[in-house]
Amino acid sequence: MAYTNSDDNKQGAPDYDFGDEVLYKQPKLKRPQRKNDISVLLAMCAFVLLVLGTFVAIKFTPGMEFKLGSFFSRLGSNGQSDYQLGSVKLGTTLNVLRQSQPDAQKAITSGGAILLSFTDGDAKYMVWYGEDGPYHIAYKARQNRIITGMSEDEYIGTIAQRYGAPSVSSCTRRITDGVRDCRFTWWMPGEMRLDLISRQNNTATPPHLDVTMIATDTRLEGRIMRDQLAISVERTN
Numbered sequence: 271m272a273y274t275n276s277d278d279n280k281q282g283a284p285d286y287d288f289g290d291e292v293l294y295k296q297p298k299l300k301r302p303q304r305k306n307d308i309s310v311l312l313a314m315c316a317f318v319l320l321v322l323g324t325f326v327a328i329k330f331t332p333g334m335e336f337k338l339g340s341f342f343s344r345l346g347s348n349g350q351s352d353y354q355l356g357s358v359k360l361g362t363t364l365n366v367l368r369q370s371q372p373d374a375q376k377a378i379t380s381g382g383a384i385l386l387s388f389t390d391g392d393a394k395y396m397v398w399y400g401e402d403g404p405y406h407i408a409y410k411a412r413q414n415r416i417i418t419g420m421s422e423d424e425y426i427g428t429i430a431q432r433y434g435a436p437s438v439s440s441c442t443r444r445i446t447d448g449v450r451d452c453r454f455t456w457w458m459p460g461e462m463r464l465d466l467i468s469r470q471n472n473t474a475t476p477p478h479l480d481v482t483m484i485a486t487d488t489r490l491e492g493r494i495m496r497d498q499l500a501i502s503v504e505r506t507n
């Protein structure tokens with residue numbers, strides 16, 4: 271505030287200075303450039319291109335979907351990728367089993383899948399192979415064994431220690447011979463399904479447990495079935 275007593279101000283009225291000139295003369299603040307926003311936008315664009323490129327690779331590269339699925343399954347299952355049932359590893363080609371089991375018997379199923387059967391130690395195996403691009407890939411395997419010296423609960427407990435409690439379980443007893451049949455199912459990362467059929471026979475000497483385990487890569491099986499169906503449709507047309 272300022273007080274003046276000049277000739278122009280004969281009454282000596284106070285002259286108040288509200289600082290308007292100073293306010294108007296202040297330069298306008300410049301808005302900072304949003305460099306961070308530009309960087310985020312570029313990163314999002316790069317991510318979208320990466321996703322699109324991965325999608326194209328999955329659709330047009332033979333076997334790529336299975337390999338990527340195995341990779342993500344490995345991340346979600348403590349380093350375990352492809353499932354191995356005894357001496358059979360799902361996801362491997364037909365030649366891999368041929369090299370280790372040259373005497374395996376070959377057959378063709380009604381659906382067009384290649385079936386190899388063989389015996390390894392005390393277990394009997396059947397392996398299903400489907401055409402996946404230029405290769406035949408194992409997508410399902412079955413193992414039959416006779417277990418002695420171990421109860422059904424103990425055997426199921428050993429599997430539950432690895433995969434947790436089964437998703438599905440049911441038991442029935444046959445009227446003819448009194449043998450109890452039980453079925454269990456486990457779902458594992460990578461859309462892998464493990465089915466177990468056990469038959470507890472306590473009347474046999476010695477008592478034994480007849481066990482059938484079936485491991486199926488349901489994702490690979492579904493893709494192979496869809497491809498076979500598309501080929502059959504094209505041939506009929």
